[in-house]
Amino acid sequence: MNAPITLIPLIVEKLPVEQYAAALQHLYEQTPSYWHMYNLPGAPAGQAQRDLYEAAGVEGRTMLGIAQRVDRLDPQAGATLVGLVDFRLHWPSQQTAYVGMMLVAEPQQRQGIGRKAWRLLQQWLRKSTEITTVRLGVEQFNPAALQFFQQVGFTLTGEAQRMRVGDKFVRLLYMEQVLRTTPSPVVSGDAELAAE
Template sequence: MGGMRTLNLVFRPVLLQDAPLLHELYLACPGYFTLIGMEPPGLEDVVRDLVTLQNDPRRRAFLILEEDEVVGYVDYKLHYPEAQDATLSLLLIREDRQGQGLGRRALAHLMGHLAGAERLYAVVYGNNPRAKAFFQGQGFRHVKDGGPALSWYVREL
């Protein structure tokens, strides 16, 4: 029965020892880093970011797995910008797996697990029309641009 993939996505909290897995994911997404105008971070940068993340009680980050394979990453902050909000700073799907509905399913999963939040903001970095179209297609509306390289979207939960 080739070709059928399970619909089960697993969200696993990112731990410091997952830095190599996250680094691998970043390397598999060169287009994203080109869009935001930077090189993919090195492994030591990923480790430093994960340490920062673990020291911020409001931040949450998960590896997204499908059948034990890392297919994406999500990073968001609770109670930001306001107490009843959450802000999605990164939803990244591995480039060879984009266009298969994984981002949509990951976002739906996240929205279903944000207990207590009334709004979800999404931040789009760089000139990324595909990401903007994705969030608008998921019911987000454009709120403001924070400079040339930053667009904010919001959706009521």
């Protein structure tokens, strides 16, 4: 059985971005297949720091690290960053959240970590926000991501868009998941972001 995971904010007011940049860069380096999809040999140097600074400047955008305990039975043993969920609240509309990236380090893939992380974020969105719908775009050439998001309840909307990424054009297929049909009052701002 896997060690428990927790979602931790990587952008925290009054903490320097550099606090998590090295750990995030290491995570990026643990996902070479992601970068190969964009014809890159690996994660560009300094990419994590650039991403953290960019996210910090966008209202409603949050980068949550997926932290996994080093020792399943000992919470004091610490944790390691094994993934990332990058999302933005109230975008592109007030009741919508947009997931820009969900990434799990390749050595930890296919262990249920992404599914647990999505379930935690989904529960938090339901309990702590008035978000009714979550949207995301999956690269057309990424069938594993498409399958993953379908398995956790997202459906294709029929919308697609070509986007320029570096020197390449990428077709994003849009997906969404309805959390509820009408906004509900926020029950708790402190919904649990940890799972066994």
